[in-house]
Every structure is written in C-alpha cells, then in structure tokens.
Amino acid sequence: MMILYIRNMMCVRCKIIVELEFEKLGLHCASVELGKVETFEMLSDDQLAAIKSALSKSGLELIDNKKSILAERIKNTILSMVYKSECHVKINFSNYLSQELKHDYTYLANVFSEEKGITIEQYFIFTKIERIKELISYNELNLTEISWKLNYSSVAHLSTQFKKVTGITPSLFRHFSNLNIHRPQMCEL
Known part of the structure; x- marks a missing residue:
C-alpha cells in the first residue's frame, strides 16, 4: 500500500x-x-x-514535503471538525488537534503558520465563518441553531465574530443571500 x-x-x-x-x-x-x-x-x-x-x-x-503534509492534515482536521462534527460538547481546540495529529500544539501552530501564512486560530475562525455563510444561505436554520451547531457560546458571539471577519452582520448576509446577491464559497478555503 x-x-x-x-x-x-x-x-x-x-x-x-x-x-x-x-x-x-x-x-x-x-x-x-x-x-x-x-x-x-x-x-x-x-x-x-x-x-x-x-x-x-x-x-x-x-x-510530499513533511511540513506541507502536516499543514494540510491540520487544515483537513479543522474542516472535518467544522463541517462534520455533530458533537456539541465544548472541547479544547488545541488539545483536540494535538490528540488527532499526535503532535504538540506549539509545533503544529508553528508548522501551520510557516506553511500557510496564517495562524491555526485564524484559519479555524475563517472556516467557521464560511460554514455559517453556507448554513445561512440554505435558509433552514436560524442563528440560534447555527450558533449551537458550531459550538458558539451565544448568538451574540457568533454575530460579533461574523461581523469582524466579513464586515456585515449575519442578518444582512441572510438578506443578501435571499436576494441571490451573495453565494457561499465552496472549496475555496
């Protein structure tokens, strides 16, 4: 094999x-x-x-570069965590990555930053925001349900982080999405 x-x-x-x-x-x-x-x-x-x-x-x-492979594994672990996880237990993100990838978190963070040019935390937040955009565009869940699904402590926390990253509120994004002005980006992370 x-x-x-x-x-x-x-x-x-x-x-x-x-x-x-x-x-x-x-x-x-x-x-x-x-x-x-x-x-x-x-x-x-x-x-x-x-x-x-x-x-x-x-x-x-x-x-085939070991550090590039590890950075990609970090990225895919984050994607799986954000897109597939139905686990609603609050877990320590750094401990989770360390356990999944069998490396010290500091080493993982350094490799990721070196390879991708952003921190793991920034990538994690960006990935969650992209997922929120997608879920809002589906128009099946309200913000409370999205907040719960993505393990935010509150809708206010989700909204604050969303606005900080995108420059608009989730409600305004929903409005634009309903008008077909904005589509969530798929496979662009």
Whole structure:
C-alpha cells in the first residue's frame, strides 16, 4: 500500500474527482479521504507524474514535503471538525488537534503558520465563518441553531465574530443571500 497526500482536497466533490482521475489512470484506491489517498499498489515515478498532472487540472496537488503534509492534515482536521462534527460538547481546540495529529500544539501552530501564512486560530475562525455563510444561505436554520451547531457560546458571539471577519452582520448576509446577491464559497478555503 502507498499513501499519497493531496493539497486543496476539501469536499466530497474533490474526493470524487480524485477517484475518477485514479480510475482513468487504471489505478485502484484502497481509500480516499480529505487530503489523503491510499492505493493498493506502490506507484512508479511515471504513475506519480501522471497523477500529479491529472490532479493539477482540477486545482489539486500532490504533496510530499513533511511540513506541507502536516499543514494540510491540520487544515483537513479543522474542516472535518467544522463541517462534520455533530458533537456539541465544548472541547479544547488545541488539545483536540494535538490528540488527532499526535503532535504538540506549539509545533503544529508553528508548522501551520510557516506553511500557510496564517495562524491555526485564524484559519479555524475563517472556516467557521464560511460554514455559517453556507448554513445561512440554505435558509433552514436560524442563528440560534447555527450558533449551537458550531459550538458558539451565544448568538451574540457568533454575530460579533461574523461581523469582524466579513464586515456585515449575519442578518444582512441572510438578506443578501435571499436576494441571490451573495453565494457561499465552496472549496475555496
């Protein structure tokens, strides 16, 4: 088995693209996760070059630098936490990352900042704001429900953070969204 790490693989659509590209190349995946593919076979340099070329057409990139891989794993852990977590227990974010990635948080923070040019906390907040935009645009949940779903202490905290990052209130964003003036960005984190 061989493990490949892929940058910019952030959603189900990206996973499907990766699976299709591997299939087109006659390669078989044991598993495909956000940012990571396990193959049944060891791949030759020619096969890796073909994969790299195929993925680049979709904005995806094979990565082999250990620090880049770790930064991508941090990013994907945050994405999973924000987009998939239905756990409403308040957990210490730094402890969670350390446990999941099996590294000291200070090391993780330094690697992430070096590789991505922003802090883990900034990326986490940005990711949560993008998720809030998406949930507001769906128009299925009110702000109280969104606040609870994303583990905010209150709607006021969510609103303050949202306005600080976007420059507008969640209510104004909802209004624009209902007018189809603004769409949430998908796969752009």
